[in-house]
Amino acid sequence: MNDSLNGKIKDCIVLAGPDLEPRECQAFEYESGIITRMDLGQPASTPVGAKQVIIPGLVNGHTHVGDAFLADVATNMTLAEAFFRPNGFKYRALSQISPDDHVAHMTEFLRGMASSGTIAHFDFREQGVEGCHRLRKASTDSGVRSIILSQLNHSPFSESELSEATLPLPESTRAEITKLLEVADGFSESTMNDLTDHGWVEIREMAKAAGKTCAVHCLEDASYRATSIKRTGRGDLERAIELLDPDLIIHLTVANDDEIELLAKSGIPAVINPRANASLGLPLPPIARLLRAGVPLLIGTDNGILNGPNLFAEMDFTYRLARSQAGTNDPVQPLEILRMTTSNLKKTRWRDELPGQLAIGLPATFAIVDFSTPWLATSRNLHAALVTRVTPADIQRTVRSGRTIYSSSPST
Structure with missing residues (x-):
């Protein structure tokens, strides 16, 4: 990593502000x-030509990088x-790999x-406190910000x-969560079916108190909803909200x-993971309907087993x-995905910390894309090129x- 915090780039194109407007x-x-x-000068959405394009640094909304050593297993x-x-195979494998x-x-x-x-990425980190420490070390060494959301080692x-909806968390579990929240950025038990209703309320309050x-x-598959309804009379999404x-x-x-509709009314952002879902033969998320309902969406690559980063x-x-999914009447635009x-x-x-945009006074957090290649230099839609052509x-x-x-x- 280069430790200099200063820099200057001339004669480029910048995706400016929250609307990601391409400007000279x-x-x-x-x-x-x-x-x-x-x-900033004139709009530069078409043609791009051979200039450098500065985009906000990307954020991966959902990962499990701890199982990346098991690629394609x-x-x-x-x-x-x-x-x-x-x-599950990954949990057995995680217990066997050395920390180093x-x-x-x-x-x-x-x-x-x-x-x-x-x-940066939001990571659902297994292996409790030890798992948090391992990922924090990797984050420091790589320079990528890991927002670590930890989970319990075992279901209580x-x-x-x-x-039994009113059954509280055991004291030993509360003690474990307290330790997790001291080292992690938050909590991320896998599904609502892993804990009782009372247990979830306790976790919400513990996390809130710890900031x-x-x-x-x-709803990763229909069993999540079905199991939740069987136990509590309500679906897992309803219980989560x-x-x-x-x-x-x-x-x-x-x-x-x-x-x-329930999720849209809540205003809670959601993270979709289409490639991971497809790789497991699961249904694909209703992206167009989520967008048109106004649900704030992020994208994640999910498990390192399934996808690269x-x-x-x-x-x-x-x-x-x-x-x-949307069809031609109200087509989804590349900018919506970006x-x-x-x-x-x-x-x-x-x-x-992660504004996801470029403006004076905000963190200098960005990526420079080389648009001089033949498959990019002739683009007539910068947003489309970034979403469908850049590698x-x-x-x-x-x-x-x-x-x-x-x-x-190497010299930069």
Whole structure:
């Protein structure tokens, strides 16, 4: 990493402000990690030509980087076989890898994020306090900001106890959560079906008191809803909004119209993971309906087992899927997808650290894309090119708060 927090880029194109408006820019400067100058000129949406394009640093809305050392092992496994605690393949493998090897694998995976323009990610980190420490080390070594949302090592309730809504968390579990919240950025138990209603309320209050965030997977497949209804009479999304009031809700692959309306009214941002869902043979999220209902959306690559850290591939897949779902009457635009990795961050509680936009006075957190290649230089729509044509090979530099965390040129 380059530790200089100052820099100047001349004669470029900048995606300016929350609307990510492409503008000619004579000089883009930053000092002490803050943008100090953006000499913006005419709109530059078409044609792009061969200039450098400065975009906000991308944020990956949902990852599990701890299992990246198991790439493609789940190719022929079901969701439960690969990922469900306690006997899913990944949990057995995580218990066997040495801490040093594990940190090394996660560090390289995060460096892969940086090389594809990503500056931060929200990670559902397994292995309790120890898992948090491992990822924090990898984050420090790579320069990519890891927002660590930890989970319990073991479920505190038996199958029969999970139907008892008023059953509180055991004191040992409360003590474990207290320790997790001291080292993690928040809490992220896998599904609402892992705990009782009373237990979720306790976690919400503990996280709020500690100033930490909460997130949960919902509606990844129909069994999440069915199990929740069988035990409590309510679906998992309804319980999540009522009991946990999370900062992020993940997946929603089988969300119906009533659930989408409920989520939209709550204002809670959601993270979709279309490539991961497709890789597991699950339904694909109703992206177009979520967008048109006004749900704030982010995109995640999900498990390292299933995907590399390339958000450009995720945006490409998401755009084409959403476009197909919406049809031609109200087509989804590339800009709507690009916002899911950038300016939609302003709708989360992380908007101060991760504003997802470029403006004077904000952190100098950006990526430089080389548009001189034949497949980019002739583009007539910059947003479309960024979403459907750019690859990690086109990234020249990734900068977080003024510090270069990736450069295609060793001298930079």
